[in-house]
Amino acid sequence: MVKKSILCLVVILMVGLLAAGCADEAEVTRMEDLPEEIEEEMVGEEEVEGEPETEEDEPxxxxxxxxxxxxxxxxxxxxxxxxxxxxxxEVELIQTVSGQEAWEIVKEGNPLNEEPEEGKEYVLAKFRVKVLETEEDEPFNVNHAQFEAVSEGGVTYDDFISVSGVEPDLRGDLYEGAEKNGYTYFIVDKDDNPVAALNRGRSGEIWFDLRAGD
Structure with missing residues (x-):
């Protein structure tokens, strides 16, 4: 009886893990690589006359x-x-702010925000996120934990930082059709050329240049 119970428990756990793995899937496409009529539909323009593209979207x-x-x-x-x-x-990086300018924004947001250590600096990255479609009428959550900074040498910045008061804040729950622009934040080495990853190591992974605005 005990063996049967243990076997049932193992089967349930395996099914749960398989379900979670199947759910965490994504396809990422650069907007400019989409067929023209699909791209125009997404940005709200009229459909261009002509034959539709027959090739499938490439990941x-x-x-x-x-x-x-x-x-x-x-x-x-x-x-x-x-x-x-x-x-x-949709997601795109629309602005980066670093150095003293970034620190002034962080300090103005909340004087209690931590000042970077010697040789370090804040990088604020402003993203635009728009939810185009959802399966159910449930909000898609966007938050700072989805983004990670990695050094030019390939080392992750793992130090925990908490910043409050910086507006516009990227965090939020977005329903279908909703769009939001906002900052997320990192502390990196001043002499580094870091990158940021959305969903690093998971489905929907995208990399962005944190020095793009310099």
Whole structure:
């Protein structure tokens, strides 16, 4: 009886793990690589006359840690999210601020925010996120924990930092059709050329150049 109970428990755990793995899937496409009529539909323009594209959308292959996206490169992510189900959203990096200017913004947001150590600096990255479609009428959560900074040498910046009061803040729950621009933040070495990853090591991974605005 005990052996049967243990066997049932193992089977349940394996099924749960398989379900979680299947749910965490995504396809990332650069906006400029989409068929023209699909891109125009997403930005709300009228459909251009002519024959539709017959080739299937190719997944994004050239975006990587060593080839990160620049400013104003829009990506469309089709993700099977474990919590909200299927969701399609746009994301692009629209601004970076670093050095003393970034620290002034952080300090103005809240004087209690921590000043960087010697040789370190804040980098504020402003992203635009728009939810195009959701499977259910559930909000898609955007938050700072989805972004990680990695040094030019390939080392992750693992120090925990908490910043409050910086506006506009990227954090939020977005329903279908909602769009938000906001900052997320990092502390990096002043002499580094770091990159930031959205969903690093998970489905929907995209890399961005944190020195793109310099």
């Amino acid at each position: 994004l292959h050239d975006n990587s840690r060593t080839n990160p996206a620049d400013l104003n490169e829009t990506f469309v992510v089709e993700k099977d999210d474990l919590i909200v189900g299927k969701v399609t959203y």
